[in-house]
Amino acid sequence: MISIKNLNKSYKMGDSSLHVLKGIDLQVEEGELIAIMGSSGSGKSTLLNILGMLDLADEGEYRLDNVLIKDLTETTAANYRNQFLGFVFQSFNLINYKNALENVALPLYYQGLGRKIRQQKALEYLEKVGLKEWATHLPSELSGGQKQRVAIARAMASQPKVLLADEPTGALDSKTSNEVMALIQKINQEGKTILVVTHELDIAHMCKRIVTLKDGVIVEDKKVDQITVDTNVQ
Amino acid sequence: MFNRDRWQEIFQTIRKNRLRTFLSGFTVALGIFIFIVLFGFGNGLKNSFEQFFLDDATNTLWVYPGLTSKPYRGYKANRRIEFENNDLKAVKDNFNFFLEGITPRISRNITVSYKGESDNYQTRGVAPSHQYVEKTIMMKGRFLHQNDIEYQKKVVVIGRLVAEDLFKDENPIGKFLELGSSAFKVIGVFQDQSGDREERLIYMPYTTRQLLEKNSDKIDNFIVSFRPEIGYASAMAFERQLRLFLKERKSIDPRDNNGIRIRNVADQLKQNQKFARVLQIIVTFVGLGTLIAGIIGISNIMVFVVKERTKELGVRKALGATPKSVIAMVLQESIFITTLSGIFGMLSGIALLTNIQDQLERFFIIDPYIDTLTATLATLLLILFGGIAGYIPAKRAASIKPIVALRDE
Numbered sequence: 001m002i003s004i005k006n007l008n009k010s011y012k013m014g015d016s017s018l019h020v021l022k023g024i025d026l027q028v029e030e031g032e033l034i035a036i037m038g039s040s041g042s043g044k045s046t047l048l049n050i051l052g053m054l055d056l057a058d059e060g061e062y063r064l065d066n067v068l069i070k071d072l073t074e075t076t077a078a079n080y081r082n083q084f085l086g087f088v089f090q091s092f093n094l095i096n097y098k099n100a101l102e103n104v105a106l107p108l109y110y111q112g113l114g115r116k117i118r119q120q121k122a123l124e125y126l127e128k129v130g131l132k133e134w135a136t137h138l139p140s141e142l143s144g145g146q147k148q149r150v151a152i153a154r155a156m157a158s159q160p161k162v163l164l165a166d167e168p169t170g171a172l173d174s175k176t177s178n179e180v181m182a183l184i185q186k187i188n189q190e191g192k193t194i195l196v197v198t199h200e201l202d203i204a205h206m207c208k209r210i211v212t213l214k215d216g217v218i219v220e221d222k223k224v225d226q227i228t229v230d231t232n233v234q
Numbered sequence: 235m236f237n238r239d240r241w242q243e244i245f246q247t248i249r250k251n252r253l254r255t256f257l258s259g260f261t262v263a264l265g266i267f268i269f270i271v272l273f274g275f276g277n278g279l280k281n282s283f284e285q286f287f288l289d290d291a292t293n294t295l296w297v298y299p300g301l302t303s304k305p306y307r308g309y310k311a312n313r314r315i316e317f318e319n320n321d322l323k324a325v326k327d328n329f330n331f332f333l334e335g336i337t338p339r340i341s342r343n344i345t346v347s348y349k350g351e352s353d354n355y356q357t358r359g360v361a362p363s364h365q366y367v368e369k370t371i372m373m374k375g376r377f378l379h380q381n382d383i384e385y386q387k388k389v390v391v392i393g394r395l396v397a398e399d400l401f402k403d404e405n406p407i408g409k410f411l412e413l414g415s416s417a418f419k420v421i422g423v424f425q426d427q428s429g430d431r432e433e434r435l436i437y438m439p440y441t442t443r444q445l446l447e448k449n450s451d452k453i454d455n456f457i458v459s460f461r462p463e464i465g466y467a468s469a470m471a472f473e474r475q476l477r478l479f480l481k482e483r484k485s486i487d488p489r490d491n492n493g494i495r496i497r498n499v500a501d502q503l504k505q506n507q508k509f510a511r512v513l514q515i516i517v518t519f520v521g522l523g524t525l526i527a528g529i530i531g532i533s534n535i536m537v538f539v540v541k542e543r544t545k546e547l548g549v550r551k552a553l554g555a556t557p558k559s560v561i562a563m564v565l566q567e568s569i570f571i572t573t574l575s576g577i578f579g580m581l582s583g584i585a586l587l588t589n590i591q592d593q594l595e596r597f598f599i600i601d602p603y604i605d606t607l608t609a610t611l612a613t614l615l616l617i618l619f620g621g622i623a624g625y626i627p628a629k630r631a632a633s634i635k636p637i638v639a640l641r642d643e
Binding site for chain 1: 637
């Protein structure tokens with residue numbers, strides 16, 4: 001699904017430059033649930049941003065579903081993001097003046113779907129994350145966990161090939177973190193490829209594979225026995 | 235532009251961000267409103283100026299006698315100058331080339347009565363060309379004729395209000411009025427644009443007035459109208475020559491400024507037109523300043539609005555919004571708001587001007603107005619700049635990488 005080879009990225013800081021990613025190679029198969037771990041400054045978020053076409057690599061090859069991602073204009077990057085990728089952010093990034101349903105429907109609007117279909121699909125995905133009754137509520141009326149579930153529904157609504165989650169539980173307490181991870185596991189079980197950036201070990205162990213970054217290189221890449229979260233136990 | 239979904243997006247943003255919408259709309263509406271009101275007031279001032287001169291012909295010289303201040307040719311100073319009928323004739327004979335008309339004026343207050351109704355009115359003994367000088371408009375009957383002058387007829391032309399006061403609903407033409415102890419036949423009723431005072435006057439042949447005063451040949455003053463086509467410079471020359479001629483005739487020292495006074499309406503008008511023009515320039519300048527202030531205001535708000543939305547625009551981009559659609563959305567929203575509020579400001583400004591009419595007359599503002607072209611142009615200008623002011627920050631926001639926009643503070 002994802003294939004990257006020799007990925008390099010540096011940021012210019014005045015005269016000096018900061019080499020963040022130093023030749024990353026990574027293969028991701030369809031249906032994987034991967035945790036990208038590392039302390040802050042290890043380059044894990046930069047990697048995710050490049051995978052998400054929110055940022056560009058300086059060097060290296062990136063293929064997504066056998067499409068070479070290279071020399072993107074802003075417009076084609078926007079179209080690829082819309083078709084291939086779903087994002088979940090640490091701070092949810094819901095649009096605060098739109099209710100849950102409208103937030104979920106937004107990527108569908110950019111896909112050019114009709115209003116009726118958008119509403120119907122958005123409601124379907126809200127139901128999937130268990131928030132159908134909250135469809136008309138504004139983000140400010142939702143709890144942190146609910147917000148993140150709306151964000152996941154929004155990411156899923158455009159039926160992306162890959163779901164990218166950047167510290168999805170970073171702003172949540174452990175109980176709601178588990179709820180969100182349970183949802184992510186459920187979506188993964190339905191066959192979606194998911195990459196989760198995290199610095200928490202217990203969250204990482206809820207995934208099937210852990211890739212550890214340190215100072216811009218992959219230091220460890222291992223499959224793990226997934227800890228399935230059962231929210232009912234908690 | 236006519237995408238229903240995008241309009242829905244825009245209406246939602248407008249509805250959900252009332253303060254922002256109100257602020258930008260208010261700035262535009264206020265800017266255009268103030269511009270229109272100021273510009274209208276400027277025009278109102280100009281109207282006042284024009285109205286001062288509207289009711290009188292402007293190609294006239296008003297000649298008044300005075301007291302001499304210098305001894306000359308054996309006469310002492312402080313001699314009272316008086317005009318007589320033969321002075322009129324001499325002016326007529328000597329300045330035939332410049333002359334259009336000449337009329338004396340002899341003003342007397344007198345009690346006038348008709349069928350028991352009576353009141354005090356000012357009568358003026360004049361010649362037929364006086365009608366032109368005062369721009370007297372005949373409502374009924376006719377003005378004085380040369381015949382009336384020659385035969386010293388006892389006829390009067392009365393003002394609209396005199397007719398109302400004395401005759402009520404009766405038709406005054408052909409009726410006889412008592413002026414002092416003599417009966418005068420009413421031959422005409424006139425109106426005058428300069429208001430009530432002028433419409434309480436009674437005109438009679440100046441020869442008749444002189445007849446009543448023991449057949450004297452004295453006249454109070456006289457008004458000369460010159461041919462308009464001679465131009466401003468010739469008019470000034472005519473004034474100088476007339477002054478010299480009269481001084482010579484009346485044995486007044488040429489350096490004496492007090493024996494004869496001449497009021498040149500053309501010259502006064504020119505001075506006032508100059509003043510009005512300067513006023514117009516000032517008003518335009520202030521109006522432009524207001525417009526520029528409005529433009530700066532809307533630009534500031536647009537920068538702020540886009541800044542505030544940076545994160546939202548980043549989210550939209552992450553979800554697949556192209557830079558073009560981001561710019562279009564911001565721009566369309568700002569143009570929509572500025573257009574609507576611009577038109578609102580324009581219409582309320584025009585409505586205010588229309589309602590004022592003559593309520594501010596004591597501030598010399600009469601019938602303030604703004605022509606549709608200027609109003610529309612100013613509004614369009616503000617909308618255009620509102621659009622440009624929205625476009626620049628929107629373009630910048632659209633080109634920010636979503637990752638920068640989404641970065642947590």
